[in-house]
Amino acid sequence: MIQITGLTKVYRRGRPPALLDLTFDARPGMVTALLGAEGAGKTTALRLMLELEQGQGITLFDGRTYRRLRRPEREIGVLLPTGRPVAGHPGRRARSHLRMLAGAVGVPARRADELLEQTRLAGVAGHRLRSFSPGMHRRLSLAAALLGSPGTLLLDAPTEGLSPRNIEWFHSFLRSFSVSGGTVLVTTRTMQEASVLADRVITLDRGQLLADQPVAEFRRTRLHPEVSVRGPQMARLADLLLSQGVEVRRDGGAGIAVSGIGRTEIGELAYRHGILLHELADRVVEQPVPHPALPAASGRSGHVQLRPAGQAEPGRPAVVGQSTPPDRILQATAPTAPQLFQDEPAPVAGRPPQAQPLQDQPPQAQRPQAQPSHAEPAAPTSLNHQPVTGPDHRSE
Numbered sequence: 001m002i003q004i005t006g007l008t009k010v011y012r013r014g015r016p017p018a019l020l021d022l023t024f025d026a027r028p029g030m031v032t033a034l035l036g037a038e039g040a041g042k043t044t045a046l047r048l049m050l051e052l053e054q055g056q057g058i059t060l061f062d063g064r065t066y067r068r069l070r071r072p073e074r075e076i077g078v079l080l081p082t083g084r085p086v087a088g089h090p091g092r093r094a095r096s097h098l099r100m101l102a103g104a105v106g107v108p109a110r111r112a113d114e115l116l117e118q119t120r121l122a123g124v125a126g127h128r129l130r131s132f133s134p135g136m137h138r139r140l141s142l143a144a145a146l147l148g149s150p151g152t153l154l155l156d157a158p159t160e161g162l163s164p165r166n167i168e169w170f171h172s173f174l175r176s177f178s179v180s181g182g183t184v185l186v187t188t189r190t191m192q193e194a195s196v197l198a199d200r201v202i203t204l205d206r207g208q209l210l211a212d213q214p215v216a217e218f219r220r221t222r223l224h225p226e227v228s229v230r231g232p233q234m235a236r237l238a239d240l241l242l243s244q245g246v247e248v249r250r251d252g253g254a255g256i257a258v259s260g261i262g263r264t265e266i267g268e269l270a271y272r273h274g275i276l277l278h279e280l281a282d283r284v285v286e287q288p289v290p291h292p293a294l295p296a297a298s299g300r301s302g303h304v305q306l307r308p309a310g311q312a313e314p315g316r317p318a319v320v321g322q323s324t325p326p327d328r329i330l331q332a333t334a335p336t337a338p339q340l341f342q343d344e345p346a347p348v349a350g351r352p353p354q355a356q357p358l359q360d361q362p363p364q365a366q367r368p369q370a371q372p373s374h375a376e377p378a379a380p381t382s383l384n385h386q387p388v389t390g391p392d393h394r395s396e
């Protein structure tokens with residue numbers, strides 16, 4: 001059991017705290033997800049728990065602070081970002097890397113071999129780390145965290161950037177670890193991962209606890225961190241994001257809402273492609289519900305969610321309280337970006353573009369008509385708040 005009380009961290013005086021009074025529990029037999037957008041404070045929370053960072057508040061692991069644990073590596077397995085994709089020295093072979101760490105933890109070398117089996121790395125145990133894929137590195141890091149047979153796992157974004165196959169493997173591993181009585185605390189940026197992986201979801205927004213919910217309740221309310229982006233060239237940006245497998249939905253006339261990627265990455269992508277941004281901001285919203293009329297897709301999953309008519313609130317996504325299982329959310333095939341987004345023409349000097357009223361989504365899914373290139377400044381389509389998921393190009 002991990003009891004987290006009042007964690008607070010201010011990195012720079014005069015700046016808002018990275019974490020403010022965070023309190024929650026992570027219980028044995030459960031996967032607890034700490035969900036938040038980029039910069040929400042997830043890593044800071046983990047670092048404070050492990051006393052790698054000075055701050056306020058207290059974390060107890062089965063009643064003791066980290067510092068008071070007799071053999072922390074035997075009690076808590078940790079996976080924190082190292083800033084490098086490689087799990088160890090690139091020239092070292094996986095088996096000798098893990099056996100060396102086994103020696104440091106004080107467990108026999110055969111424990112390293114067992115873990116290579118368990119993490120499906122036995123077949124590449126003699127390979128050098130430089131030949132490993134990101135998924136293999138991540139599994140090797142997990143094997144290292146498990147060397148001391150800890151009862152608790154603290155994992156920071158363990159699946160980020162991995163292939164669907166590796167993500168699935170991690171999820172099933174963590175679920176069986178918790179089912180056998182282990183405590184798992186895992187951070188994630190995506191609501192989708194939180195809903196399929198966790199039993200309990202702690203949602204953080206700009207350093208503060210927004211919600212602490214059992215997963216069933218989380219699925220009903222579906223608090224969802226996303227980045228709101230506005231500017232005159234959102235179609236181009238949406239295309240770029242979709243081509244990288246990022247989830248994008250239209251959000252008002254000149255805006256898109258982006259999930260599963262941080263502000264910084266979006267800003268850098270826009271900068272690299274010369275795309276002008278007027279706004280780039282984190283926020284947490286409740287997810288619109290999928291439209292019941294949408295057909296199930298054949299082939300790879302997309303992500304289309306339509307807000308029922310009449311639930312619009314101009315300028316922000318609909319707030320819904322309807323429960324929809326996450327597997328339903330992933331059933332429809334998404335239209336492609338050019339169908340959904342069209343950049344505003346450049347403003348004519350001395351004649352600013354007219355603000356257009358927002359329109360509600362009609363109850364039936366309708367494909368938008370392609371607009372001719374000579375069209376007048378685009379009238380808002382009926383596709384406000386329509387999310388799209390593009391193909392997953394992330395490699396293992």
Ligand SMILES: Nc1ncnc2c1ncn2[C@@H]1O[C@H](COP(=O)(O)OP(=O)(O)OP(=O)(O)O)[C@@H](O)[C@H]1O
Pocket residue numbers: 011012018036037038039040041042043044045189262
């Ligand atoms: N060493 C540091 N010095 C100053 N500010 C920091 C430092 N580390 C983090 N921050 C700031 O604290 C806030 C929380 O950062 P943190 O890394 O904990 O967020 P996060 O939720 O883990 O984000 P991500 O999903 O990108 O990893 C951010 O505003 C970040 O810029």
